[in-house]
Amino acid sequence: MSIISYCFYLAFHLSDLIKQCITMDKLQPLINESAQLMLIGMGTVFFILIMLIFLISIVSKVVMSLKLEDEPAATRAAFKVNKKSAATDDSELIAVISCAISTYKKQHSLS
Secondary structure (H helix, E strand, O other), rough: OOOOHHHHHHHHHHHHHHHHHHHHHHHHHHHHHHHHHHHHHHHHHHHHHHHHHHHHHHHHHHHHHHOOOOOOOOHHHHHHHEEEHHOOOOHHHHHHHHHHHHHHHHHOOOO
């Protein structure tokens, strides 16, 4: 028996085995089980997302009912003053940065 005829023999018998093993009767339970598993998974995710929406809306209503007060006006005014002074007084920051750059250049010179 030559190699080519042996390959044809194997191909013929393998296709016969595949035809016998895979029939719709054997695949139908697998398809049903996979569809059932898919629906259960999608239903679970949908249920959890709906519960999350309700939970977020309930927490939102609870927080809104507490009517939390804003921080005192004096604290807000002090914060605004500090913010403005920090924005206009950058001379100290510039000095620190230039000192750090010169120190780095001295330590990492190519000499």
